[in-house]
Amino acid sequence: MVETTIPSRSTGVVLSPVRATLIGVEKHWTWYRRNWRATAISSFLQPVLFLVAMGFGFGSQVQPGEATGGQTYLVYLAPALVVVTAVQNATWESTYAVLSAFIWQKSYWGAVVTPVTPAQIFSSQLTWIAFRLVSSAAVFLLVAAALGAVSGPGVVLALPFAVLAGLAFAAPVVAFSATRETAEGFSGLFRFVVIPMTLFTGAFFPISQLPEWLRPIAWVTPVWHGVELARGATFGTLRLLPALGHVGYLVAMVAVGVVLGRRYYQRRLAV
Amino acid sequence: MHPVRVDHVTTAEPVLVRANGLTKHFGDFEAVRGIDVEVRRGEAFGFLGPNGAGKSSTMRMISCTSPRTGGELSVLGLDPNTQGPTIRARLGVVPQTDNLDTELTVRQNLQTYGRYFGLSRAQVREKAIELLEFAQLADRADHEVEPLSGGMKRRLTIARSLINDPDLLLLDEPTTGLDPQARHLLWDRLFRLKQSGVTLIITTHYMDEAEQLCDRLVVMDGGKIAAEGSPSELISRYSTREVLELRFAPGTQEAVVPSVVDLAERVEVLPDRLLLYTKDGEGALGAVHGRGVRPLSSLVRRSTLEDVFLHLTGRTLVD
Numbered sequence: 001m002v003e004t005t006i007p008s009r010s011t012g013v014v015l016s017p018v019r020a021t022l023i024g025v026e027k028h029w030t031w032y033r034r035n036w037r038a039t040a041i042s043s044f045l046q047p048v049l050f051l052v053a054m055g056f057g058f059g060s061q062v063q064p065g066e067a068t069g070g071q072t073y074l075v076y077l078a079p080a081l082v083v084v085t086a087v088q089n090a091t092w093e094s095t096y097a098v099l100s101a102f103i104w105q106k107s108y109w110g111a112v113v114t115p116v117t118p119a120q121i122f123s124s125q126l127t128w129i130a131f132r133l134v135s136s137a138a139v140f141l142l143v144a145a146a147l148g149a150v151s152g153p154g155v156v157l158a159l160p161f162a163v164l165a166g167l168a169f170a171a172p173v174v175a176f177s178a179t180r181e182t183a184e185g186f187s188g189l190f191r192f193v194v195i196p197m198t199l200f201t202g203a204f205f206p207i208s209q210l211p212e213w214l215r216p217i218a219w220v221t222p223v224w225h226g227v228e229l230a231r232g233a234t235f236g237t238l239r240l241l242p243a244l245g246h247v248g249y250l251v252a253m254v255a256v257g258v259v260l261g262r263r264y265y266q267r268r269l270a271v
Numbered sequence: 272m273h274p275v276r277v278d279h280v281t282t283a284e285p286v287l288v289r290a291n292g293l294t295k296h297f298g299d300f301e302a303v304r305g306i307d308v309e310v311r312r313g314e315a316f317g318f319l320g321p322n323g324a325g326k327s328s329t330m331r332m333i334s335c336t337s338p339r340t341g342g343e344l345s346v347l348g349l350d351p352n353t354q355g356p357t358i359r360a361r362l363g364v365v366p367q368t369d370n371l372d373t374e375l376t377v378r379q380n381l382q383t384y385g386r387y388f389g390l391s392r393a394q395v396r397e398k399a400i401e402l403l404e405f406a407q408l409a410d411r412a413d414h415e416v417e418p419l420s421g422g423m424k425r426r427l428t429i430a431r432s433l434i435n436d437p438d439l440l441l442l443d444e445p446t447t448g449l450d451p452q453a454r455h456l457l458w459d460r461l462f463r464l465k466q467s468g469v470t471l472i473i474t475t476h477y478m479d480e481a482e483q484l485c486d487r488l489v490v491m492d493g494g495k496i497a498a499e500g501s502p503s504e505l506i507s508r509y510s511t512r513e514v515l516e517l518r519f520a521p522g523t524q525e526a527v528v529p530s531v532v533d534l535a536e537r538v539e540v541l542p543d544r545l546l547l548y549t550k551d552g553e554g555a556l557g558a559v560h561g562r563g564v565r566p567l568s569s570l571v572r573r574s575t576l577e578d579v580f581l582h583l584t585g586r587t588l589v590d
Binding site (some may be wrong): 005006007008010011012013014015020022023024026027030031034035089090103106109110111112113114115116117174269271 | 285
């Protein structure tokens, strides 16, 4: 069949995948500029309160020693808290925000009738989460430095590892959220995954303190890998081979999440 | 020598949408069961039918967001299966449920949307001003969307769909849920678009909307097309010129049928009234009274698409 070209008056064009992703991020940014205050408490204030309570309060009872790498508890805690915060923020950004775009605000349904594809909508969401993780981790580090929780410039290296750990969790959780019809599953995710993952995977105390049978559970969490990387990089104790292992594991989690996310977005938005 | 005779050729407008045997299944459910449709440029084309007739599923296939199960479909001369983004770049889509960004301003809704179509920031700024004017929302430009009325949100959704100057505008139930005043305002806007040459495809379960806006329409029921034509063609083909409505206390209308059935070409029995289809409503009413039949009230009116639908399916459009 010969296709006849129908002359067009339309100004619309198809964007390249990268441009489409960035335009989606720009949209998130437009929203964020108006509404950032609502997210400031959970993403900035809460981790700072944690640092103050655990670092200064609880930490004053902890002697610097072998377990803390000779550091005060506050300084020992700071790089790990960057990771924990990133994973927690990642969870918020990849659960309720995603479900809202599907069923409450329905903004994905607005985007999907434009030249943009479901896979690009997913990429925008994940890229936006990455941006949020970078900015909130950076603010947290500045506050931590002001509070004297930072011993040297090495802590800057905690940032990329924290963001990687956050994305390693966000990517599969965004994919999971794309399969939900209600927010019911999310409270379970927070209660039974995120909170244990925050408390028992090496951020606040070494996992060698855990019963032996529990440790493998810590090993599969992105927080444990992220904390090992961030703390090791901060204090200069990170060795290459374990570092590659941790990074490889986190990258693999991101990759699995991306494959699933693209598939689930397509399935849900193109029915 | 004979002069060469050149026939006056009326160049037909190009076909923007063509469907042949188009089907859509969701699991075991057959939402669209083999429809043939052709929409030409400049037309206002309607899908009229009750909820669940398959109108929205058809619209979603045409808008290239829902892959077809079977049959053929071309939109703007292209195949949605392989060229979805290219087609969508040239479409405007007004979905059944508003999906505006309620936490952004009216203006931001237009601008961010235009960016998805590859428009520059300067282009969307300029276009937004024009569309705010068109949607009569200029005084709300920098207000948040959330508190706007249903009619305003709907107008904004339509304005948003025009951001890329679409070749084809798809409107799924554009006025459902609006009060009469808001509906008329919206129809006025859509009428202007039609006048300016935009091709419209509209789904609706309101026969008055179909009559107001559509040059040509198909009546859909149970995933199939029951009839096709212009509103007036459909009425003259499937109904009489006039209708005599006789209202009775519910439950008593059935017993009257034998004494009036020969006064009309056709009689429909509704829960509280009889509809007598006839060329001459007043004449039939006189004859009804002459036979001693005493309805609670009576009304002579012209036939509408509602009567067409009733004739074709035995049911009313809005239950």
